[in-house]
Amino acid sequence: xxxxxxxxxxxxxxxxxxxxxxxxxxxxxxxxxxxxxxxxxxxxxxxxxxxxxxxxxxxxxxxxxxxxxxxxxxxxxxxxxxxxxxxxxxxxxxxxxxxxxxxxxxxxxxxxxxxxxxxxxxxxxxxxxxxxxxxxxxxxxxxxxxxxxxxxxxxxxxxxxxxxxxxxxxxxxxxxxxxxxxxxxxxxxxxxxxxxxxxxxxxxxxxxxxxxxxxxxxxxxxxxxxxxxxxxxxxxxxxxxxxxxxxxxxxxxxxxxxxxxxxxxxxxxxxxxxxxxxxxxxxxxxxxxxxxxxxxxxxxxxxxxxxxxxxxxxxxxxxxxxxxx
Numbered sequence: 001x002x003x004x005x006x007x008x009x010x011x012x013x014x015x016x017x018x019x020x021x022x023x024x025x026x027x028x029x030x031x032x033x034x035x036x037x038x039x040x041x042x043x044x045x046x047x048x049x050x051x052x053x054x055x056x057x058x059x060x061x062x063x064x065x066x067x068x069x070x071x072x073x074x075x076x077x078x079x080x081x082x083x084x085x086x087x088x089x090x091x092x093x094x095x096x097x098x099x100x101x102x103x104x105x106x107x108x109x110x111x112x113x114x115x116x117x118x119x120x121x122x123x124x125x126x127x128x129x130x131x132x133x134x135x136x137x138x139x140x141x142x143x144x145x146x147x148x149x150x151x152x153x154x155x156x157x158x159x160x161x162x163x164x165x166x167x168x169x170x171x172x173x174x175x176x177x178x179x180x181x182x183x184x185x186x187x188x189x190x191x192x193x194x195x196x197x198x199x200x201x202x203x204x205x206x207x208x209x210x211x212x213x214x215x216x217x218x219x220x221x222x223x224x225x226x227x228x229x230x231x232x233x234x235x236x237x238x239x240x241x242x243x244x245x246x247x248x249x250x251x252x253x254x255x256x257x258x259x260x261x262x263x264x265x266x267x268x269x270x271x272x273x274x275x276x277x278x279x280x281x282x283x284x285x286x287x288x289x290x291x292x293x294x295x296x297x298x299x300x301x302x303x304x305x306x307x308x309x310x311x312x313x314x315x316x317x318x319x320x321x322x323x324x325x
Contacts (some may be wrong), residue, residue: 001033001066002175007143008036010162011178012066014062014073014080016091016129017209017231018152018169019303019314024049025156025165025282026303027127028316029091031075032178035064042075044093045286046156052137053105053286054097054123085146087130089171099122099158103258106287127154134216136235136242143176147209149217149237160235162212163243167314168211170219180290180297199261205317207229210280210306210315211281215239218276219315220268222250236270244271252319261302263318280304280317295324 004010012033019026026047033040038205039059046054057078062069073080077095082088098118105117135146153166202224209219220234234245248268252261264280282302290297302317 001032001070002142003145004035004064004066007177007178008037009179010034010175012175012176013173015172015174016152017091017171017316018129018150019047019125019164019211019316020165020247021312022167023165024303024314026167026316027091027125027152027169028301029078031073031078031080033062033069033241034067035039035062037065038062039318040069042074042077044076045288045301046097046125046311047284047286049160049165051102051284053100053103053284054121054122055103055118055286056093056095056097056099058095069302075172086135087131089127089131089153091127091129091154093123093125094309095123097121097158103286104258106288107259109164121159124157125154127152127156129169131171132168133217133237134244136237138175138235142254145172145176147172147219147235149211149213168214168217170186170211170217170315180292181234199205199282201252201254201321202228202318203230203252203321205320206252206264207318207319207320208233208234208250208264208280210278210304210313212306212308212311212313216311216313218245220245220248222248234268235278238270245269245276246271248273259285259287259298259300259319259321261300261317261319264302266303273313276308277301278306278308280306282317291324295322297322 017028029044040060044056079092081090099121108267137146195253207221211217218236222230222232253263266278284303306313
């Protein structure tokens with residue numbers, strides 16, 4: 001943990017994802033510590049076949065001195081354990097989950113969701129994450145962020161059903177002020193339900209990561225500029241070396257009348273001069289809602305299959321939408 005700054009939005013977070021290329025079962029999990037709010041929270045989601053997702057969320061009360069939680073990374077029913085710094089982690093969850101047949105329902109206001117929109121279930125998961133690359137730092141100091149590629153393996157049990165999983169993913173660590181609403185700029189009309197959205201979606205941020213087996217991984221983020229184009233930068237790990245992925249732009253296709261993305265196209269070049277053009281097909285989207293003054297931010301987490309020349313990879317494509325109520 002890092003010393004807590006004065007900004008009331010200060011946060012320290014831990015994030016992991018992975019996708020099993022054989023079963024297409026995936027996961028993303030984020031644990032964040034917000035000392036000014038007095039709590040830590042954990043969002044943990046499993047993507048299952050046939051577009052199902054297992055959704056979980058939990059909180060715990062915390063003190064302002066975060067150093068006491070270096071060896072106590074837990075919130076709700078999620079536990080993270082660092083077995084070797086920058087090398088090996090354990091991700092464990094044992095508790096209730098919402099088994100959701102159609103995750104698009106999460107775009108709908110909770111009061112408007114039909115009875116039985118999810119099935120109560122018990123999730124028991126143990127996954128080990130082994131890092132394959134050194135951390136790539138996008139920022140250091142009082143506002144820091146780094147990412148690493150890795151392989152994940154373990155077991156997921158949902159009630160009486162068990163899956164053995166093995167795949168690749170990315171972890172990141174962030175600390176410093178975190179503004180989930182990006183100043184509430186570029187707000188869009190709030191969707192009344194999962195199928196109604198009158199305006200063309202205009203996400204203010206796109207975050208993405210992907211792995212093409214063990215030897216290639218990449219990730220990054222794009223922000224919307226005044227001209228409407230999403231531009232940014234990232235990193236690439238290829239055959240044992242890690243470098244910058246520069247001049248990245250992203251373009252997105254959406255389901256008609258919806259905030260849910262269906263395909264993405266990314267372009268950019270590496271610091272050593274390789275042009276990269278990727279096409280991503282979204283297999284499933286899990287919307288997550290963060291309430292904000294006067295509206296909300298939807299972080300729509302897309303499980304994606306990526307094509308890069310003759311390579312096939314898997315990862316996560318996040319689209320952040322600020323909506324007004």
